[in-house]
Amino acid sequence: MKSECFIEGQISIFDLPAIEVIKPKEIIIKEKDKEIDKFDSIIKLYSKSCSRIVKTCSGALLVELDDKTLYFNSKVINEFNLHINVGIMPEEEIIVVNVDKKINEIQKQKLEALQPKQYIKRKGDANLIIPGEKTIVINPKGWVLEYEQKPRYHENEIFNMEVNLQKSYVNNNNNIKEPSDIASIEFKVDDEVAIEYQGIKAIGKVVRIYNNGETLNVKWDGKQTAFYYRNVRKVKLL
Numbered sequence: 518m519k520s521e522c523f524i525e526g527q528i529s530i531f532d533l534p535a536i537e538v539i540k541p542k543e544i545i546i547k548e549k550d551k552e553i554d555k556f557d558s559i560i561k562l563y564s565k566s567c568s569r570i571v572k573t574c575s576g577a578l579l580v581e582l583d584d585k586t587l588y589f590n591s592k593v594i595n596e597f598n599l600h601i602n603v604g605i606m607p608e609e610e611i612i613v614v615n616v617d618k619k620i621n622e623i624q625k626q627k628l629e630a631l632q633p634k635q636y637i638k639r640k641g642d643a644n645l646i647i648p649g650e651k652t653i654v655i656n657p658k659g660w661v662l663e664y665e666q667k668p669r670y671h672e673n674e675i676f677n678m679e680v681n682l683q684k685s686y687v688n689n690n691n692n693i694k695e696p697s698d699i700a701s702i703e704f705k706v707d708d709e710v711a712i713e714y715q716g717i718k719a720i721g722k723v724v725r726i727y728n729n730g731e732t733l734n735v736k737w738d739g740k741q742t743a744f745y746y747r748n749v750r751k752v753k754l755l
Contacts (some may be wrong), residue, residue, distance in 0.1 A: 555593055560612060563587075568671060569641040570613040573604050574666075579603060607652045607668035614641035623659035631661075631732060632678065632716065632745030639674050646670070650729045661743045663727065704733055704746060711750040712737065719750060 556578045560570055563580045567735035571579040576591040579599070586599040587678070600619070605611070617640050624645050628636060631653070647653040652664040708723045712735055721737030731742050 528639050530608065556589065559589055559593065564613050565615070567613060568601070568616040569611060571603075571641075571708055572610040572612055574606060574608055579605075602643060602696060604644070604656060606666065607644075607646055607654060607664050608666035610669050611639060611641045617641060618643035620645055621657055622628075624655045627655045627659055627661060627743070630742060630748065630750050631655075633731070635677055637668055637670050637675050639670050640670075647728075648675075649731070653732065704730070704749070704751065709752040710735060710739065711752055712744055712748070714740070714742065723749075 568581040578589040580587040590596045633647045645655040646668050654662045676710035719737045721735040724736045
């Protein structure tokens with residue numbers, strides 16, 4: 518039998534309280550925040566001297582200066598340079614803007630033809646964006662493009678657009694539906710419709726329907742463009 522010998526004031530290891538091991542709290546850093554953080558020094562360096570800084574969908578950073586756009590890849594390396602006014606997609610994030618991009622007359626005409634309820638004009642972006650089931654972009658060349666991606670924008674960059682219904686007019690060989698009837702009309706491909714484009718009235722044919730039925734592509738006299746459905750009148754043959 519082993520004897521136990523204790524010195525006065527000594528504590529047995531069996532008398533020690535149980536020590537709870539506390540695991541360090543796990544800090545979750547979102548991938549997006551990590552990507553912004555790695556570009557932090559670049560953003561700080563150019564934030565006052567640049568025209569704009571854009572974070573792309575591919576994880577790169579575009580820094581636009583007066584005469585060129587610096588392209589920093591995901592490894593924060595200035596891989597190459599691009600021209601200024603690089604087109605950007607709706608989902609790409611504009612981080613810094615010192616110089617805004619203006620829209621032109623062609624874009625205004627396209628927007629007027631489409632007549633959406635709302636449109637987006639982002640500061641630092643030369644595109645006009647129409648939100649919806651599919652995102653529609655009107656670029657500076659007047660092209661109407663569709664994207665599946667949702668746009669990134671600030672609340673003060675979205676504008677409501679009053680729908681100015683054009684007066685209906687009559688073609689010698691056709692009856693044109695009045696504006697009061699338009700809400701109940703469903704358009705189909707190959708429908709004949711009355712349109713007005715740049716002040717010229719004509720009869721055309723619907724060749725495509727998209728944007729949840731609100732945008733019609735109409736072809737007439739060798740021309741073709743998109744119209745907001747409320748600016749199109751369905752033709753009923755006599």
